[in-house]
Amino acid sequence: MMRSFTRPLAALAALATATALAACGGERETGGDGLYNRGRLAIATGNTTGVYYQLGGGYADLISKHVRGYQATAEATGASVENIRRVVRGDSDIAFSLADVAGDAATGEHGFAGPQPIRALARIYDNYVHVIARADAGIRSVADMKGKRVSTGSPNSGTETMALRLLETAGIDPRNGIKKQALSLPETVQGMKDGTLDAMVWSGGLPTSGITDLMTTMKSRAVFVPLDRELPGLRSRFGTIYQATTIGKDVYGTPGEVRTVAVPNVLIVPAKMPDTLARDLARVLFDRRQELVKVHPEAKNIDRARAPKTEPVVLHPGARKYYDGA
Secondary structure, three states: OOOOOOOOHHHOOOOOHHHHHHHHOOHHHOOOOHHHHEEEEEEOOOOOOHHHHOOOOHHHHHHHHHHOOOEEEEHHHHHHHHHHHHHHOOOOOOEEEHHHHHHHHHHHOOOOOOOOOOEEEEEEEEEEEEEEEEEOOOOHHHHOOOEEEEEOEEEEEEHHHHHHHHHHOOOOOOOOOOOOOOOOHHHHHHHHHHHOEEEEEEEOOOOOOOHHHHHHHHHHHHEOOOOOOOHHHHHHHHHOOOOOEEOOHHHHOOOOEEEEEEEEEEEEEEEOHHHHHHHHHHHHHHHHHHHHHHHOOHHHHOOOOOOOOOOOEEEHHHHHHHHOOO
């Protein structure tokens, strides 16, 4: 169930309810039964053919089964930027986000008006940047995208942030240097197949089912664009969070490994979330990790030793208690 207050009457009702609850000591946060948000948790994920959505659904099931009193639901969203804004507004309680976007939110940079009241539950697996072009488009580097039809991902997503930064690093103004299309992953994959797009950017785990579909269908008519040329500029302009990596040839059946860029992912929660709940959410993530592996293999890369390394996003004190064994 998605929590939305976009309709005027709903907005007025929500305001009146919030005011009444505030007068009663903030029951909206804890509820009369002592449960945060009355035991209902919404998880902001991403596009329906991406890894965030798959793992988010699995995580929601684990929370509902193993965190007493709580029921969780995974929501399809535009991903990182939208997810953080949903958490700040109170529309979502847990969110998947790229660490670069979450870091911008925590420090109040690059589109965020001041530091946002968020905390991290865990650093999880890494995202891999996928830049793919139609073989007949003549694109062999990001710089070759100038004047081309390019999907930069869903609006307010981590993919969009990554795409714009790649273009800027390659000397292309994203506003007028390309024929920009801000499309979800399913729409992007269809556009590549139909020939209405020349290239696309996607940031996701391995494998992403939408990309598997694209490469299986198009075969040699779609090619990955290497990013080793852009990496130094990315790190110089936007920070060392970006790391060199490769996508193995067996992941999508490519002729060889693809040189690309990796970005960590984090799970974000509101700063006001109770310590006990944050601790339990971290606990179920790791106690039941093998069940998440059955949902998607990227869960194998969720490592407890790395999980607390969420800087510059502050780790939630409840999650800290879990990692410290308290």
